Amino acid sequence: MEIIFDELIDTYLATRVGTVKNFITQALSANLVNNINALYVGNKLLTAGTGNNQLVNHDKLVRSDKIYWLDRDHNNVYENDFFDLMDTFVTHLNSSCYAGITGYEFHYTLYEKGSFYKRHLDNFKQNGTRAFSMIIYLNAEVNGGALRIYQENGSQDISPNAGKSVFFKSTELEHEVLVTHLPRMSITGWLKIAN
Ligand SMILES: O=C(O)CCC(=O)C(=O)O
Numbered sequence: 294m295e296i297i298f299d300e301l302i303d304t305y306l307a308t309r310v311g312t313v314k315n316f317i318t319q320a321l322s323a324n325l326v327n328n329i330n331a332l333y334v335g336n337k338l339l340t341a342g343t344g345n346n347q348l349v350n351h352d353k354l355v356r357s358d359k360i361y362w363l364d365r366d367h368n369n370v371y372e373n374d375f376f377d378l379m380d381t382f383v384t385h386l387n388s389s390c391y392a393g394i395t396g397y398e399f400h401y402t403l404y405e406k407g408s409f410y411k412r413h414l415d416n417f418k419q420n421g422t423r424a425f426s427m428i429i430y431l432n433a434e435v436n437g438g439a440l441r442i443y444q445e446n447g448s449q450d451i452s453p454n455a456g457k458s459v460f461f462k463s464t465e466l467e468h469e470v471l472v473t474h475l476p477r478m479s480i481t482g483w484l485k486i487a488n
């Protein structure tokens with residue numbers, strides 16, 4: 294596991310965008326997909342908003358994904374496997390990079406066919422507890438839906454394949470999700486620092 298964590302951290306340090314394949318196993322990915330499908334059928338997924346907590350706009354021109362927050366209290370074995378993995382990663386990140394992460398939040402995300410998320414920044418420095426953005430992709434099959442990351446010297450497209458994780462500083466990099474031509478599933482989250 295440490296090798297995978299280090300690849301994510303090293304690619305982040307080298308290029309400001311960390312990526313690694315097989316951050317989670319294909320088996321865990323498939324089980325998390327099943328969870329999203331059950332949430333979808335049970336009508337539990339919420340329309341995602343933009344902006345801060347005081348003012349959440351459900352602006353379908355900006356983003357059209359649907360979300361559901363993970364929680365250990367759900368007592369779902371796969372959700373807890375995911376949290377266990379994240380706890381190990383955060384411990385490793387804090388001890389190897391003094392990152393000072395004190396918490397996190399993660400939601401399941403479903404982009405239905407035709408959905409997208411326009412160019413944005415995940416956090417503005419003023420109210421910043423979201424230090425790092427992290428996405429773990431779950432799709433066995435991908436068609437469209439790349440994550441496009443903008444840097445000064447151009448942009449980079451990342452294909453959202455099952456097991457892959459992406460990691461970058463939330464205040465630093467603008468990015469967007471291109472239109473997906475298949476349902477696109479992921480876990481999206483933020484590693485937080487104390488305010
Ligand atoms: O799913 C992705 O690739 C990125 C999602 C994203 O940018 C966000 O939820 O803020």
Ligand SMILES: [Fe+2]
Pocket residue numbers: 413414415426468
């Ligand atoms: Fe984002």
